[in-house]
Amino acid sequence: MLKIAKSVEYAILAVKYIHENSHKGSISTKEISNELNIPFDLLAKILQKLMKEQIIQSKQGTRGGYSMKSKLSEVSITKLIEALDQKIQLTDCMVQNPSASDCGRFDTCCLRGPLGQIQDKINLLFSNTTMEEIIQSN
Amino acid sequence: MLKIAKSVEYAILAVKYIHENSHKGSISTKEISNELNIPFDLLAKILQKLMKEQIIQSKQGTRGGYSMKSKLSEVSITKLIEALDQKIQLTDCMVQNPSASDCGRFDTCCLRGPLGQIQDKINLLFSNTTMEEIIQSN
DNA sequence: TTATATCGGACTAATTAAGTCGTATATATG
DNA sequence: CATATATACGACTTAATTAGTCCGATATAA
Ligand code: SF4
Ligand code: SF4
Numbered sequence: 001m002l003k004i005a006k007s008v009e010y011a012i013l014a015v016k017y018i019h020e021n022s023h024k025g026s027i028s029t030k031e032i033s034n035e036l037n038i039p040f041d042l043l044a045k046i047l048q049k050l051m052k053e054q055i056i057q058s059k060q061g062t063r064g065g066y067s068m069k070s071k072l073s074e075v076s077i078t079k080l081i082e083a084l085d086q087k088i089q090l091t092d093c094m095v096q097n098p099s100a101s102d103c104g105r106f107d108t109c110c111l112r113g114p115l116g117q118i119q120d121k122i123n124l125l126f127s128n129t130t131m132e133e134i135i136q137s138n
Numbered sequence: 139m140l141k142i143a144k145s146v147e148y149a150i151l152a153v154k155y156i157h158e159n160s161h162k163g164s165i166s167t168k169e170i171s172n173e174l175n176i177p178f179d180l181l182a183k184i185l186q187k188l189m190k191e192q193i194i195q196s197k198q199g200t201r202g203g204y205s206m207k208s209k210l211s212e213v214s215i216t217k218l219i220e221a222l223d224q225k226i227q228l229t230d231c232m233v234q235n236p237s238a239s240d241c242g243r244f245d246t247c248c249l250r251g252p253l254g255q256i257q258d259k260i261n262l263l264f265s266n267t268t269m270e271e272i273i274q275s276n
Numbered sequence: 277t278t279a280t281a282t283c284g285g286a287c288t289a290a291t292t293a294a295g296t297c298g299t300a301t302a303t304a305t306g
Numbered sequence: 307c308a309t310a311t312a313t314a315c316g317a318c319t320t321a322a323t324t325a326g327t328c329c330g331a332t333a334t335a336a
Contacts, residue, residue, distance in 0.1 A: 001292075002140055002226045002260065004253070006325065009229060012249055028281065037242050042326055048283065061334025062280045088140045091147060104175050110276045111150055115142070118263045122140065125256045138248045139323075143293065166312065180295055186314065199303025200311045 004081070010038050011046050011080045015131055018056060019068055026058075026065030046084065053083040072135065078127035088126065090119045142219070148176050149184050149218045153269055156194060157206055164196075164203030184222065191221040210273065216265035226264065228257045 013036050018027050029047055033040040047066055050056050057069040081088065089095070093103050093112055103109070151174050156165050167185055171178040185204055188194045195207040219226065227233070231241050231250055241247070 001224055002142065002228065004140065004228050005323095009249060013243065013247075016248060026281095030281085039326060041328075044282075045284085045326095051282090058282060059334090060280095060282045060332075062278095063335060064281045064333080066282090086139055090140070090142050105151065109151075110154060110272060111147060113275050114267055114272045118267060121263055122260055125259055129252055129256060134248060134252045137251050145294080164312095168312085177295060179297075182313075183295095183315085189313090196313060197303085198301075198311095198313045200309095201304060202302080202312045204313090 005084065005086050007042070007046050007084050008077070008081055008086060010036075010043060011050060011084060012077070012131070012134060014038070014043065014047060015050070015055065015068075015072075015075060015080075016135055018066055019072060019131070019135065022068055026063065026067050028065035031065070049083050049085070050080070053079070055079065055083060072132040073130050075131040076127045077129050078123065081126065088119060088123055090115050090122075094119055143222065143224050145180070145184050145222050146215070146219055146224060148174075148181060149188060149222060150215070150269070150272060152176070152181065152185060153188070153193065153206075153210075153213060153218070154273055156204055157210060157269070157273065160206055164201065164205050166203040169203070187221050187223070188218070191217070193217065193221060210270040211268050213269040214265045215267050216261065219264065226257060226261055228253050228260075232257055 014032050017032050017036060021027050029040060029044045032038065032047075033043050036043075047056065047058075051058050051066065055068075055070045055075055056066045058064065058066050078088075091103075091111070093106060093109075094116060098112070099106065106112075152170050155170050155174060159165050167178060167182045170176065170185075171181050174181075185194065185196075189196050189204065189207075193206075193208045193213055194204045196202065196204050216226075229241075229249070231244060231247075232254060236250070237244065244250075
């Protein structure tokens with residue numbers, strides 16, 4: 001099953017919400033959670049990760065919350081996937097320095113090449129799709 | 139994590155092995171399992187599914203085993219994925235007749251469109267890659 | 277001072293993928 | 307015909323990942 005994590009979906013929807021309500025100032029996790037029907041605690045963790053990657057910024061305390069930091073055009077799906085510690089990795093050996101240690105079949109494998117090419121193209125698809133396009137496509 | 143199931147990898151490698159040893163007649167699960175280092179019982183289930191989809195054919199009994207049925211050029215990765223009951227389904231709503239029942243956010247969701255397009259392209263990538271190309275790319 | 281937020285780690289539950297086991301059936305061969 | 311070898315197939319267990327929850331800490335506006 002090739003699927004994207006729910007947390008990535010939640011992230012996209014949350015960033016959209018924060019952007020569209022930016023006139024209100026900081027948007028709280030609770031508001032987003034209520035409006036989008038996303039479990040509060042889960043959403044909180046997601047937003048904290050997006051914050052660490054400078055996609056959004058936070059303000060603590062009463063009347064605190066989140067606001068956009070990056071431009072929408074700079075937030076690709078790939079950036080969100082990475083911010084949430086997810087990966088596009090079709091096989092175990094699709095890593096920085098692959099070696100036989102990852103897989104007993106490594107040396108004679110005829111798969112890495114073709115699958116690697118497909119993975120590169122999938123990566124392109126996700127990195128060429130930004131929040132800007134997603135919001136405009138409405 | 140966007141990854142393909144190990145069973146799909148095993149299937150590709152097994153089909154390759156069966157094709158390359160077709161001069162021997164029927165190839166047993168045990169031989170493939172030994173040569174490729176794939177758990178016997180798991181491989182057996184995989185081959186049975188490939189057989190049901192007419193990708194390979196079987197012969198029971200002593201000196202039985204599997205041999206190719208489809209042409210390599212007709213066996214795409216998509217075909218193998220489907221034969222193994224796997225799916226390329228980026229989100230829960232990417233089904234035949236999607237509706238609000240699948241997801242509370244369905245009606246206002248801005249995601250289905252863009253993700254659907256990406257999924258279509260991923261599908262193309264996998265269906266345009268056949269066993270013939272994979273084997274030639276060696 | 278208090279109410280409202282984020283911060284962040286640890287934990288549990290649910291789902292899926294990976295692997296195993298047992299029993300039945302088919303068949304080539306001595 | 308007996309036997310060894312092989313597929314057929316469903317049930318089961320285990321491992322890995324994802325999804326969701328909980329709790330105590332810190333920051334800050336009012
Ligand atoms: S079998 Fe090939 S593609 Fe799969 S993990 Fe091993 S080296 Fe990589
Ligand atoms: S949030 Fe949108 S993309 Fe995700 S499952 Fe619901 S309708 Fe589909």
